[in-house]
Amino acid sequence: xxxxxxxxxxxxxxxxxxxxxxxxxxxxxxxxxxxxxxxxxxxxxxxxxxxxxxxxxxxxxxxxxxxxxxxxxxxxxxxxxxxxxxxxxxxxxxxxxxxxxxxxxxxxxxxxxxxxxxxxxxxxxxxxxxxxxxxxxxxxxxxxxxxxxxxxxxxxxxxxxxxxxxxxxxxxxxxxxxxxxxxxxxxxxxxxxxxxxxxxxxxxxxxxxxxxxxxxxxxxxxxxxxxxxxxxxxxxxxxxxxxxxxxxxxxxxxxxxxxxxxxxxxxxxxxxxxxxxxxxxxxxxxxxxxxxxxxxxxxxxxxxxxxxxxxxxx
Amino acid sequence: xxxxxxxxxxxxxxxxxxxxxxxxxxxxxxxxxxxxxxxxxxxxxxxxxxxxxxxxxxxxxxxxxxxxxxxxxxxxxxxxxxxxxxxxxxxxxxxxxxxxxxxxxxxxxxxxxxxxxxxxxxxxxxxxxxxxxxxxxxxxxxxxxxxxxxxxxxxxxxxxxxxxxxxxxxxxxxxxxxxxxxxxxxxxxxxxxxxxxxxxxxxxxxxxxxxxxxxxxxxxxxxxxxxxxxxxxxxxxxxxxxxxxxxxxxxxxxxxxxxxxxxxxxxxxxxxxxxxxxxxxxxxxxxxxxxxxxxxxxxxxxxxxxxxxxxxxx
Numbered sequence: 001x002x003x004x005x006x007x008x009x010x011x012x013x014x015x016x017x018x019x020x021x022x023x024x025x026x027x028x029x030x031x032x033x034x035x036x037x038x039x040x041x042x043x044x045x046x047x048x049x050x051x052x053x054x055x056x057x058x059x060x061x062x063x064x065x066x067x068x069x070x071x072x073x074x075x076x077x078x079x080x081x082x083x084x085x086x087x088x089x090x091x092x093x094x095x096x097x098x099x100x101x102x103x104x105x106x107x108x109x110x111x112x113x114x115x116x117x118x119x120x121x122x123x124x125x126x127x128x129x130x131x132x133x134x135x136x137x138x139x140x141x142x143x144x145x146x147x148x149x150x151x152x153x154x155x156x157x158x159x160x161x162x163x164x165x166x167x168x169x170x171x172x173x174x175x176x177x178x179x180x181x182x183x184x185x186x187x188x189x190x191x192x193x194x195x196x197x198x199x200x201x202x203x204x205x206x207x208x209x210x211x212x213x214x215x216x217x218x219x220x221x222x223x224x225x226x227x228x229x230x231x232x233x234x235x236x237x238x239x240x241x242x243x244x245x246x247x248x249x250x251x252x253x254x255x256x257x258x259x260x261x262x263x264x265x266x267x268x269x270x271x272x273x274x275x276x277x278x279x280x281x282x283x284x285x286x287x288x289x290x291x292x293x294x295x296x297x298x299x300x301x302x303x304x305x306x307x308x309x310x311x312x313x314x
Numbered sequence: 315x316x317x318x319x320x321x322x323x324x325x326x327x328x329x330x331x332x333x334x335x336x337x338x339x340x341x342x343x344x345x346x347x348x349x350x351x352x353x354x355x356x357x358x359x360x361x362x363x364x365x366x367x368x369x370x371x372x373x374x375x376x377x378x379x380x381x382x383x384x385x386x387x388x389x390x391x392x393x394x395x396x397x398x399x400x401x402x403x404x405x406x407x408x409x410x411x412x413x414x415x416x417x418x419x420x421x422x423x424x425x426x427x428x429x430x431x432x433x434x435x436x437x438x439x440x441x442x443x444x445x446x447x448x449x450x451x452x453x454x455x456x457x458x459x460x461x462x463x464x465x466x467x468x469x470x471x472x473x474x475x476x477x478x479x480x481x482x483x484x485x486x487x488x489x490x491x492x493x494x495x496x497x498x499x500x501x502x503x504x505x506x507x508x509x510x511x512x513x514x515x516x517x518x519x520x521x522x523x524x525x526x527x528x529x530x531x532x533x534x535x536x537x538x539x540x541x542x543x544x545x546x547x548x549x550x551x552x553x554x555x556x557x558x559x560x561x562x563x564x565x566x567x568x569x570x571x572x573x574x575x576x577x578x579x580x581x582x583x584x585x586x587x588x589x590x591x592x593x594x595x596x597x598x599x600x601x602x603x604x605x606x607x608x609x610x611x612x613x614x615x616x617x618x619x620x621x622x623x624x625x626x627x628x
Contacts, residue, residue: 050506072491077399079505082514083391084496085420088618092493102491102620103428106399106418114417121435138506177386177416179406182398191393192364192452199510200396304402306416 002285002296003312004123004166005116006130008278011058011158012269013045013138019152026146033152038245042155042270044140051078052086054158055136056093062132062160064094069162070128071101073118075111075135075274077303079104082191090134101128108185109241109302111135111274112159113310116298117173119163124170131163135274142187142200149206153244155270159278171310174224176216181305184208212305213247218254221299224309232257235311236294237284241301242266242276263289274300290314316599317626318437318480319430320444322592325372325472326583327359327452333466340460347466352559356469356584358454365392366400368472369450370407376446376474378408383476384442385415387432389425389449389588391617393418396505404448415442422499423555423616425449425588426473427624430612431487433477438484445477449588456501456514463520467558469584473592485624488538490530495619498522526619527561532568535613538623546571549625550608551598555615556580556590577603588614604628 002008019040023030034040045054055074074087087102096102101122107114112135119131136158143150183205190200221238225231238261240248245266252262263280272279277298284290294314301307316322333354337344348354359368369388388401401416410416415436421428426449433445450472457464497519504514535552539545552575554562559580566576577594586593591612598604608628615621 052506077397079393079396079420081507082393082420082501082504083422084493084500084618085391085422085620087420088491088493088620089496090493091491092496096491098490098492099488100491101428101431101489101622102493102618104420106393106396106401106420108397108399114415117415118432118435121432121439124438125435141506174413175415176412177402177405177410177414178412179398179402179404179416182403182406186398187396190396192366192455193395194508194514196513197511200508304398304416306399306402308415 001166002281002314003168003171004164006162006164007062008159008161008282009058009061010279010282011054011061012043013049013156015046016041016043022151028148036244036246037152038267039153039270040267043157045138045156050080051076051136051138052080052089055134056090058158058160059090059094059132059134062162066096068130069096069100069132071122071131072096073115073131073133074104075107075115076104076137077106077108078138107306108273108304110300110304110306110308112277113173113298113300113308116163116171116310120171123163123165129165133161133163135159135278137273139202139273142202144201150202150204153271155272157272157275159275161278168313171312172227173308173310174220174227176220176307178305181208181212185303209302210247213301214250214254217251217299217301217307220307220309221255224297224311228311230295230311234295235261235297236290237261237263237296239263239277239280239296239298241299243271243302315480316595316628317482317485318478320476320478321376322473322475322596323372323375324593324596325368325375327357327363327470329360330355330357336465342462350558350560351466352581353467353584354581357471359452359470364394365390365450365452366394366403369448370404372472372474373404373408373446373448376476380410382444383410383414383446385436385445386410387429387445387447388418389421389429390418390451391420391422392452421620422587422618424614424618424620424622426591427487427612427614427622430477430485430624434485437477437479443479447475447477449473449592451587453516453587456516458515464516464518467585469586471586471589473589475592482627485626486541487622487624488534488541490534490621492619495522495526499617523616524561527615528564528568531565531613531615531621534621534623535569538611538625542625544609544625548609549575549611550604551575551577551610553577553591553594553610553612555613557585557616
């Protein structure tokens with residue numbers, strides 16, 4: 001158990017790509033890029049590895065007690081189709097009970113926090129014992145080969161988490177929503193904006209997203225600490241959304257967080273959107289870096305622009 | 315107030331289409347179709363009337379106390395783009411507080427019930443005073459002219475509801491999810507399934523959806539009544555999703571509900587997906603058909619396949 005998260009599983013696409021090789025091919029300066037992003041490898045889905053398929057595979061890796069799952073939340077910005085609700089398809093593929101609540105949430109880098117918050121609310125509702133929270137995205141399907149800022153950062157993957165009732169103190173969440181920056185990370189030509197003969201295309205204004213992050217996330221973290229009457233000293237690990245090296249470096253600098261309290265794995269996975277935080281949690285546990293009663297601060301931020309954070313006790 | 319719904323607003327596309335005229339043009343038998351669907355008019359959005367624009371217009375019709383809105387839920391299956399989260403854009407356009415929770419839920423005909431349920435959970439969380447629940451869809455954008463079953467039923471529109479804390483008994487919800495029927499109402503060539511040079515296209519197997527409804531919704535309604543220790547007699551109005559005449563006729567027949575307890579407005583609006591139930595609520599109130607303490611049963615069902623119902627006290 002990690003707070004009220006009982007299990008987390010991960011499904012990555014089969015193929016891992018080296019950013020070094022990519023840079024050689026595109027004649028980009030790998031060392032200069034690495035200095036900023038810190039990302040050495042990304043995972044890119046093939047044609048058959050859709051977000052929905054990865055989500056189902058991740059969920060199947062869990063030892064699901066089907067009768068106990070009362071709700072299914074599917075967090076994605078890579079829907080298989082606009083309708084039906086993708087979570088309904090997952091319900092069927094996993095043979096979950098038909099009495100469950102099942103819906104998709106559209107959220108990106110703050111998505112795991114949104115999912116944890118919804119899970120908390122659902123578990124407050126007496127009849128639900130366990131929530132299956134699935135995050136999956138395949139941003140790389142819509143990146144043009146010459147889009148340096150997106151190609152060297154984004155990665156595909158899915159995680160599935162079981163959230164249970166727990167005797168631990170209930171999580172408190174802090175939120176931030178600022179749609180004025182919505183155009184800074186956008187899938188062009190998708191949804192209603194779809195134009196015939198144009199493919200969906202991911203666009204990111206990296207420096208604007210960085211500015212948003214630095215202008216808002218330190219305050220969000222401070223508010224989260226204050227709400228829990230907590231301090232940086234009392235937190236064992238800060239699990240920030242693994243946006244890239246420059247983002248996390250700057251957050252640490254502004255907030256004055258010692259490096260030993262930071263967990264980083266973007267070098268090996270890239271930015272998998274809503275799955276970065278659960279992937280960090282899987283590794284923290286596997287590497288035995290945390291023990292009972294340790295406090296960890298989770299903070300997701302990015303596309304939307306949207307952010308959320310909470311402090312969890314192990 | 316309607317239970318804990320304080321206000322509901324509606325935004326329809328400008329142009330209303332006569333099904334009679336459409337049938338003449340397509341050489342379809344209007345009387346035969348009308349006998350089954352009961353639908354005389356539908357609203358169809360033009361190029362500039364996207365689900366997001368309609369959603370924003372509907373919300374602006376409410377007398378929003380911006381500082382009181384703590385959460386924004388946007389229910390849609392017609393996203394403007396896959397990212398950013400459309401609710402973030404609404405937050406910005408309505409100038410809502412940046413500390414709000416904002417996310418999109420993908421649900422269709424059961425969407426208003428999902429939204430009410432999420433609102434209830436959010437209001438249980440002490441700090442949130444009001445939830446803005448926006449439903450909007452533009453299914454008609456993706457219907458081929460010769461698709462008789464979809465052309466004569468679906469309609470576009472948006473509603474915005476303010477959900478508040480109330481002293482009334484909290485709503486109880488019953489849910490049903492059955493993804494095995496997901497292919498019976500689907501937007502082909504959308505999302506990841508998008509194929510170049512193919513337009514998204516709405517597909518419905520009307521008889522399968524009807525079978526699902528008749529096999530499951532009567533039981534769902536009975537369960538809802540039983541949970542509340544209630545009977546058909548004690549319900550003033552049954553507000554079913556306005557799927558079409560044949561669906562509601564059959565539900566009444568199977569459940570043995572007297573016609574005077576049924577509210578129907580599909581003839582004038584068509585099937586506006588997640589907005590049919592709030593449009594009924596607007597009219598019930600306007601026509602003074604309900605008074606304080608009356609009980610109304612709300613039941614949404616369809617695409618997913620997904621369904622939910624609850625009993626609300628006026």
